[in-house]
Amino acid sequence: MKWLLLLLVAVAVIHWLGRAKKAAVGAAGGRRPAPQVESMLQCAQCGVHFPASEAVTVGDRVYCSDAHSRLHAPR
């Protein structure tokens, strides 16, 4: 009887460990990727900081918008 109880506990623990592992894998797979840190640049015209992906580059200067690039450095 003692061995049967021990076997039952062992089966329960193995079952529980299997479920916990599956849950951990599911949580890791469903996790959203961490937001990427984008470098910030400063507009040469107005001095505002903005993401590098929105930069308007004229020569070696960067601007927050096309309008500011025209204002500061007329073509």
Ligand SMILES: [Zn+2]
């Ligand atoms: Zn600007």
